[in-house]
Amino acid sequence: MRYSRDRMNFTVAVVLPAAGCGARMDLGTPKQFAYLGNKPLLCHALDVFQKISWVKGVVVVLPGPTHPNRKFLSRWGGAKVIYVAGGVTRHSSIRNGLKALSSSPPDVVIIHDGVRPFIDERTVNECATTAWIHGACGMTRPLVSTVLVPDEEQFLSRSLDRSSHVSSEMPQAFRYDVICEAYERCSEHDLEYGTECLHLVLKYCKVKAKLIAGPETLWKVTYKKDLYAAKYVLQEQSASRVNKINIWAESVAAATAIRQCVSVIEVDGYCVTHSELWEKIDVTITNQLIMPVVMVTGKGDFTQSVMNLLKRSDQQPFVSQILLILLVCFSSLDVFEIQKWISDVATSKSLSIRVIISQCQNAIQPIIENEEKLVRVVKDVLSLDGNVLSAQILVA
Template identity: 25%
Template structure:
């Protein structure tokens, strides 16, 4: 079987003014221009057939000064007045060779990993297009006037898009050509594909696959490059217990499980998520769940514990950290937990925006000893490993 040809278009035609100073794609990260790093991340992959860089017409000298040397790098292409127009110019340049697949990458994303790129390419065996995404962990509000909240979006259905975005060449070229004839600007190539009726799939993105846009993004990029030299792993533990009271279901790990009792507490009494939240907060030195959500505050009466977990995850991200792995043990005689573990891992992963492979949920009994053995309540213990910027 003939090996598919895979072309890459790197869009570097913007002025990059929001980053301050020189255009962001030519500024240095770790002593190397951002654009050079982006190009090299694709040249490192043997299955990439060609790389075409689309540049701003005023940046020809800057691009030439990069001295990018590889036989797979094609002549640079001058971009248009918008990102959409620039991508179309890149597609036009590739049209004579008609590659099987094309990957479209933002120049300002220098940290696309081989795993993310490979996942995008692999999905194109079944779909017309593919892009890496990350679950949205913040609550999203819609406001018609930019001030008053009109509605709250269902974040379980929201995902943040990254690049590279991959497509079958003929289909995305045709879609871009059609899109250029209407008075509408699309935010990315996947949106054009969706508009054209193509089937576009999502693969798991990478939190380090950042788009450098503002000056502070360069500091984060330096931390990513520094890796272990700039980051340290911290461990936190959590412990929680709730007694039973009359009811018909318990909440555990974000999953409602039918039972002849329920857990007593100010919120939904999800003992597993409470222990997990405390473990994350402990790892980053942010106290415990009671500090952030005091039981004396009636707004948390009956609240879903996923709210508490999401808050802890947000604090990790705001501090420049990432969750490495989580481990929860639930101790009870009943209800039976094993059948619900996959759903619990899915809930936790979605709330925190991490892969379920980083989450362990286990259950055990106390061999009918103590208050759990007498089925008076449930205990949960948790640990969290969190990678954080190295401090003093």
């Protein structure tokens, strides 16, 4: 299914079950409150859902109403987050979370474990959209180990064909009325011993969930070793994330206009240069130690000069796989000529280059001056499949 950030024609809310005691972790405190990086494990997934503009609300299901961590967690929640008390079992906790949405029910509800920190908007979007179409959706991963079936005396009875089975992961998404009906009709045995929401909607609502292969980052932090692995993944992501934007502009006024828009993107810093300071541009290119996102504003001749400079730069290879160029034009450009330029650079530098083209309304303000639109367009272009085309142009 094609991923799209276009405004959805249905509403979405999230239930984050995090009411477990984390007995298998043996930390002395529930694992969802253990720190991963600079914040509790639970808050990594929570932050992702809070930042997704089309998610209308997030219900976090915590241990009982008097649990000491409830007040502690309140500092991590924004306006769209509410906390409710969980039940004795996983299913009863999820049911409590669903009830909290009943006063203003969404069309689709996403259920995601609070101890699965590495979730992304693309996966959430695909899951929610699929559920809206089919009634239910579940993310899966291939089985790593073969599953054995023992008999009553614990001797091998049979083994399952690993290629014919998949592992159920999170997130899962459902039409809100479907999952609520399943919980209303399920038995006490299901509530006490069941763990699979997809099974409930199949058993009680006859809705067959559409299964989607998810990314390898959907794993759940269950044991101490998983927490150590999660810390390593977090460090690796932090080391490779976008934390610097270079703005090349042929006028200070144009650079200022772009910089005002860029300020909402999470970066640690930026470098502003213009066409009279080529030596600084050269330093900017060759000294990148992180994934560079380059934003260019100018006319065609300036763009060609920058492209040629990129192509000639051989002092140090690019660390990143993606080069993003925001080209805000003061005159009409030959898109086919730009395609040729970026294709040459992409081939010579083994880069995936994405270009966003926008015309200026005047000499100072670009068309994509709206902060929300700019961020959305940039994220869209960064999410494109770089394996299909190494040089891609989007006209905004």
